[in-house]
Amino acid sequence: MIRRLCIVGTGLIGGSLARDLRRLGAVDEVVGSSRCATNLERAVELGIIDRFDTDPGRAAAGADMVVVAVPLGATEMVLERVRDTVEDDAIITDVGSAKGSVVAAARASLGARLTRFVPGHPVAGTEHHGVDSSIERLFERRRVILTPIEETEVTALERVSAMWRMVGAEVVEMDVAHHDEILAATSHLPHMLAYTLVSMLGGMKDRPEIFGYSAGGLRDFTRVASSDPQMWHDICFANRAAMMGVIDRFRSELDQLAEAVRRGDSEYVYAVFTRSKAIRDRYS
Amino acid sequence: MIRRLCIVGTGLIGGSLARDLRRLGAVDEVVGSSRCATNLERAVELGIIDRFDTDPGRAAAGADMVVVAVPLGATEMVLERVRDTVEDDAIITDVGSAKGSVVAAARASLGARLTRFVPGHPVAGTEHHGVDSSIERLFERRRVILTPIEETEVTALERVSAMWRMVGAEVVEMDVAHHDEILAATSHLPHMLAYTLVSMLGGMKDRPEIFGYSAGGLRDFTRVASSDPQMWHDICFANRAAMMGVIDRFRSELDQLAEAVRRGDSEYVYAVFTRSKAIRDRYS
Numbered sequence: 001m002i003r004r005l006c007i008v009g010t011g012l013i014g015g016s017l018a019r020d021l022r023r024l025g026a027v028d029e030v031v032g033s034s035r036c037a038t039n040l041e042r043a044v045e046l047g048i049i050d051r052f053d054t055d056p057g058r059a060a061a062g063a064d065m066v067v068v069a070v071p072l073g074a075t076e077m078v079l080e081r082v083r084d085t086v087e088d089d090a091i092i093t094d095v096g097s098a099k100g101s102v103v104a105a106a107r108a109s110l111g112a113r114l115t116r117f118v119p120g121h122p123v124a125g126t127e128h129h130g131v132d133s134s135i136e137r138l139f140e141r142r143r144v145i146l147t148p149i150e151e152t153e154v155t156a157l158e159r160v161s162a163m164w165r166m167v168g169a170e171v172v173e174m175d176v177a178h179h180d181e182i183l184a185a186t187s188h189l190p191h192m193l194a195y196t197l198v199s200m201l202g203g204m205k206d207r208p209e210i211f212g213y214s215a216g217g218l219r220d221f222t223r224v225a226s227s228d229p230q231m232w233h234d235i236c237f238a239n240r241a242a243m244m245g246v247i248d249r250f251r252s253e254l255d256q257l258a259e260a261v262r263r264g265d266s267e268y269v270y271a272v273f274t275r276s277k278a279i280r281d282r283y284s
Numbered sequence: 285m286i287r288r289l290c291i292v293g294t295g296l297i298g299g300s301l302a303r304d305l306r307r308l309g310a311v312d313e314v315v316g317s318s319r320c321a322t323n324l325e326r327a328v329e330l331g332i333i334d335r336f337d338t339d340p341g342r343a344a345a346g347a348d349m350v351v352v353a354v355p356l357g358a359t360e361m362v363l364e365r366v367r368d369t370v371e372d373d374a375i376i377t378d379v380g381s382a383k384g385s386v387v388a389a390a391r392a393s394l395g396a397r398l399t400r401f402v403p404g405h406p407v408a409g410t411e412h413h414g415v416d417s418s419i420e421r422l423f424e425r426r427r428v429i430l431t432p433i434e435e436t437e438v439t440a441l442e443r444v445s446a447m448w449r450m451v452g453a454e455v456v457e458m459d460v461a462h463h464d465e466i467l468a469a470t471s472h473l474p475h476m477l478a479y480t481l482v483s484m485l486g487g488m489k490d491r492p493e494i495f496g497y498s499a500g501g502l503r504d505f506t507r508v509a510s511s512d513p514q515m516w517h518d519i520c521f522a523n524r525a526a527m528m529g530v531i532d533r534f535r536s537e538l539d540q541l542a543e544a545v546r547r548g549d550s551e552y553v554y555a556v557f558t559r560s561k562a563i564r565d566r567y568s
Contacts, residue, residue: 182497186485213470221477236545244546257479261524279486
């Protein structure tokens with residue numbers, strides 16, 4: 001049971017979590033914070049939060065649970081602000097898509113509160129963003145990855161885990177670096193490829209025609225390129241090392257495929273496609 | 285009105301077209317052909333074709349309309365076989381995803397019948413294949429691109445166009461080379477990227493975990509990697525020149541993005557993402 005929940009960043013993820021916790025009666029009061037007052041007023045209108053403050057420190061005053069759901073680049077600033085105003089035994093957690101940079105920010109800013117900080121990442125969402133995109137049951141049957149560090153208290157980890165399980169998520173624990181590698185490969189790289197493809201197609205001279213003649217394949221493929229640019233900009237830099245690794249690896253595989261097509265290596269091309277299809281069919 | 289329709293390649297596209305033409309009473313008899321007798325027996329069972337012959341020449345005997353719906357690599361062989369058995373004023377058309385190679389195959393094989401050959405490409409389909417994946421109304425509100433050549437008779441073009449409009453498609457005409465460039469960019473390249481990504485992820489040591497932790501983004505992104513390997517193998521080589529061009533272009537844009545992330549060029553990365561999102565939101 002949460003007494004006063006502070007959601008810093010009342011967008012798709014923060015808003016959806018607040019909706020579910022309220023619906024389930026798991027929270028007494030929800031205070032929102034965001035850079036944008038209009039967004040916060042909308043969140044009050046929608047009944048997602050009770051009140052708000054654009055200053056995260058004031059919003060978190062007296063909270064026993066703080067969920068930081070802002071673009072990664074704003075994490076450290078938010079942690080610094082909430083550190084001194086939350087309740088003494090308050091728990092702070094986040095929802096960032098990369099964890100190494102979040103842990104570094106927490107170490108740099110939280111001081112003694114580091115033991116009650118739980119780095120987390122709900123692997124859920126859509127290409128939309130903002131509080132109007134928040135929905136109920138977004139986390140049902142989705143995985144939430146928690147990446148506790150050495151200093152993390154077991155009781156803090158358990159409370160955050162319980163909160164996510166309550167909204168229907170399957171909670172798993174993972175090492176920080178391992179999380180960042182897995183997500184670089186499965187999420188960050190595909191986003192880079194989609195943004196790059198749309199940017200490239202958009203730069204071609206037959207642009208309206210190009211998008212007009214695209215069948216469902218391209219629409220699916222580029223859906224993630226509609227995601228929030230600020231959020232993905234921040235993820236790029238927050239998870240730079242792991243992402244550079246997977247981009248290099250991808251480029252090398254694409255080069256090999258292109259080279260095989262160029263030299264007419266029918267067997268190689270057929271083998272790559274057959275293997276990929278088998279893997280895709282097996283895991284999806 | 286078609287008297288005897290011969291569908292060579294009774295898979296997703298050929299089977300779906302036959303289903304619709306029968307449903308609409310636009311055809312008296314449908315004869316199927318395919319390398320695989322089991323597939324053909326299944327097509328008879330499903331009521332999609334009346335009878336079949338694994339030899340395309342015998343299957344096309346006396347047909348007034350032949351639709352070639354085989355992987356691109358088999359097109360020339362099929363055209364050679366059907367050339368001598370169809371009715372005198374029969375029309376032959378195809379559904380291949382690349383048109384330059386089809387036109388070359390038609391020129392090499394059809395002789396005097398070239399004037400009644402109409403190169404075509406329904407921009408429709410799913411990642412599934414085979415006659416069991418064929419469905420009614422697959423072409424409704426989808427574009428069918430016809431790429432007539434200098435020799436194409438207007439009456440032949442009109443009959444093929446009428447057939448596609450009858451099943452609900454919007455028919456457009458396009459130059460052969462232009463078709464191949466547009467499709468390389470919007471369809472062939474995304475397929476290469478998806479196959480490459482799945483192949484790369486499949487080669488990583490944490491493979492089951494990688495696919496387990498993937499959210500909807502990866503599933504959408506890699507859906508096309510479940511497509512028929514033979515079909516896509518053939519498209520690669522059939523449209524090699526245009527595809528090499530777009531792969532090079534993509535690689536260069538990806539390199540620029542990676543380099544910007546590497547050197548910490550926040551503005552460049554944010555600009556690419558913002559621009560891509562605007563384009564994606566506008567055209568989808």
